[in-house]
Amino acid sequence: MCGCTGETPAPPSPSPSTTTTTPPAPATGLTGIPATGGIGVTALLPTGPTLFDADRGPTATPPGYPGGLGVLRVGEQAVLTAYPAGAGHNDPFEMFAYTGASNPPRSLGRAWSVVPGADQESAWLIRQDAPDSCRLQRVSLSGEELGHGQSASCRTEVRAETSHGLLIRINSGSPESTDALIDPETGRTVRQYPRILGATGDWLLLDGFTDLRLLNLRDGSTKPLTRPASGGGPPTVVPSRDGRVFAVDFADPSYRGPRQSRDIWLLSPDTQAWEHAPGMPFITDHLKQGGGIDWSEAGDLVLADGVLAAWHPGEPRWRLGKATLPDGEWNGIAVLP
Template structure:
């Protein structure tokens, strides 16, 4: 298994041999780095470190070579798995929304957008965004990116998966079917208002991490991954959960094309739903390779 890690600079890592190296064509040095998977292609966004005023990210699609996609203050995978939506900054208070192919060409004419908008994910039903991010008026909205029309809106949309939205609540979750408009509340196995939700690539499962930075009000960090079956809305706890970790903020989850859930937390582990245990990579992640995001293949 090979991973592209959001280290500084970004790293290509082989989970079995431990071989690693920089991503050619992407700026090196001590920078802010993130990785977003678009279909089978990792997209890297990187910028100089900042304290108050931050520069837009330089964006690259990596498929053996790094293809520059320009600068952006936010980006999200396109529903076609071959493009990204980006918010570009024209002036300190002036931004625009653009649709860009992974080859770097602009698709369509673009439209004006708030620089405080965070792009999340495009589905066949629209583009999921967070409006007024970081303020008391923060709200999640599914919009038609061509017209700006609101398709669905909620205080907390945790994920958009095919025809479904998963909404967060104080004690429960709500699954919205965008096809027929139905809503169904489900009781999570762990009470948490804002768990991390990572949809599988085919959209039939969602990995939900109920990790805690202060387990039972202690100084212990824990990770607790559950699987939500989106066909019957039942829960299955992943093996060996929960477990304590020192890397809650620096590790991540992703899915492979084969339907394996991949976790990096000191080691790289893969689990296929139904298997009794995680499969561990042979190579440990060195301290310098601890990551905040990962794209697995």
């Protein structure tokens, strides 16, 4: 009776964890506005390496470092990755701790992968001891080994440390790779899944290939998520510094041929709500080189894509730096004080 005599009811509002199924067409280039007085972001770039002010350009080139390939922030410091002199692409990297523009580099030795320690004052390495022998080792940024380490395959990749354990990828680079959260002191497996996209606080973000799931490490429960309407591939996940939000970049390195696209969303594990970053998706030339994502101490998401851009969740648009980033085969940024 009501359906016959009343007006047609409005469709229900989508829940915070659902989105439309058709991705929007990407724009060309990142859009935003130049911030009055600048955006106030300084990042360490692996090329050089170079301290780069978003509005003034390069401000310092710390001496004594080889040309870098990547950089990873560790608290208010960083670790740089480079090929050792004379080494090939099938050899482990040389790791250097960066502790200031005027300080000489501190070698952390040769290793296949590195991630920050949960204390943000140390790092975990898959360190090579012999041609076919590697170990999982925690080190301070002064180069001191902390603990005895654990024997590990050289094909293991360290990815993140949380209060619940160390996230690793087993058989990294092969079709048989799988992800696990382990106790780094004993090597005991806490959780294992085919693909763990990210870890922060009490949460793991799991890739179910057709959908996403959140695993609560406190009680073992899982919550299904609808994958956002994005045309990108397997996402890159970067937790915020306070661990409350995942930045999820559905990047596509071959969008409709030689072009590249990126599409950044935020996910709150506590509410399972998605927030689409403004200006997304967009076509870019900097996905494979000359790009990166990090979070600032003020809670801004900082994106390197031609320029440095900052966005605070909830703002209507990106704030764009004035200085053009250098070209080159580098990737990754570390936002520093």
